[in-house]
Amino acid sequence: MTTTPNAPGGLAGMLPSNWGALLAAFAAAYGTGLLALIALPFMVGANMNDLGLDEAQAGLLSTLEFAGVFVTSVLLAPRMADIDRRKVALAGAATVIAANLASALWGSYEALMVLRTIAGLGAGLALATGNATVANAEQPEKFAGHMTVLFVIVMAVITKLFGPIGEAYGQSGIYIALAATVALLAPLLTFMPSAPPADDFVAAHKSDRGHFSIFEAGGLAILFAFFCFSLRDTISWAFLATTGMEAGLTEAEVGGLLANSALFGLAGPLLATIIGARFGLRLPLIAGILVSGVVTYLVSQSSNNAALYSVSVLFWVGSYFFCLAYLTALAAEMDVEGRVAAAAGSALMVGLFVGPSLGGTLIADGSYLLVGHVNNLLILGTLAGAFLAYRSLRSLRAATAKTT
DSSP states (O other): OOOTTTTHHHHHHSSOOOOHHHHHHHHHHIIITTTHHHHHHHHHHHHHHHHHHHHHHHHHHHHHHHHHHHHHHHHHHGTTTOOHHHHHHHHHHHHOOOOOHHHHHSSSSSHHHHHHHHHHHHHHHHHHHHHGGGGGSOOOOHHHHHHHHHHHHHHHHHHHHHHHHHHHHHHHHHHHHHHHHHHHHHHGGGSSOOOOOHHHHHHHTTTTOOOOOOHHHHHHHHHHHHHHHHHHHHHHHHHHHHHHHHHOOOOHHHHHHHHHHHHTHHHHHHHHHTTTTTTTHHHHHHHHHHHHHHHHHHHHHHHHHHHHHHHHHHHHHHHHHHHHHHHOOOOHHHHSSSSSHHHHHHHHHHHHHHHHHOOOOOOOHHHHHHHHHHHHHHHHHHHHHHHHHHHHHHHHHHHHHHHH
């Protein structure tokens, strides 16, 4: 657990200590890097309606996009100390804007297979730099909580608007809306720190944070946890709109339900911000993994039950972002230079690009029960990876304390 001496208490202690870094990290990692995740149900639904695709084909487009995010973010992660993070994030945002506009203009299935991959490559640049910035924070738990609060606010707006946009303008409207969202958030990227934490910052946190490389056991464990967490969520999230419509809701009603879920879900990241590191990482992280897993299980089993679907979706956003805040904080504490946190975004993307195709294949066969079983196995995988990573961090801290 990271602590900061003489940290302010009360309301002042809950507010960000560096607004510029926070807004830039949010705009990069979430407003650009993970924006497609918010819009995923609407993109899948619009592409299925406009192009006559089945679930597996629509899922493949999302798989290609998230594969692009993975490639650039994983290649960039080990080089976090050598790049100008601000310039890389801005280049990523520009790429995402251009690819979305091109997708709106040339929306055939074949063209989208190329253009969505390009959009993913740009998003990966932004995601890696944004996640690495968490390592610059004195209190990663609180910083990550603030990031997710901002993300949920944007999500509330997007889910409220994208449903009607998709119904009125189809896939071209969705892609133009994505480009416009990134363009609105891009100026915030100018506040991003260009360089990694200074040497004195690294020295000050030598005893309370790790210096794991991506390929050490602890680093691999947290990456595995991120992968399982992401895959579990995406299997159901990618087809959330179609599941809701099977349960008897319209696409606009699903969008309104998601908007309400985002507003209700503010409680999750706000709670993570308030709790911060008060109870350490272990207990809040275990709670987040279990609750978010139960929520996606219930949604996956609700295709014939509108009431179960509606209630479960309300808890989706809050539980997801509460858990993500603590997973991100654990990754940030494992490496003060931000390499593990940047690579964690790549692991998240592996789950995202596997999830739509896997979920589409299962759902196309009508195997909602099997989706539930896979969901539960991935809960166990997330718990195992997080436990091993946390134990590795504790062992390193104990060894460091003995030598100081």
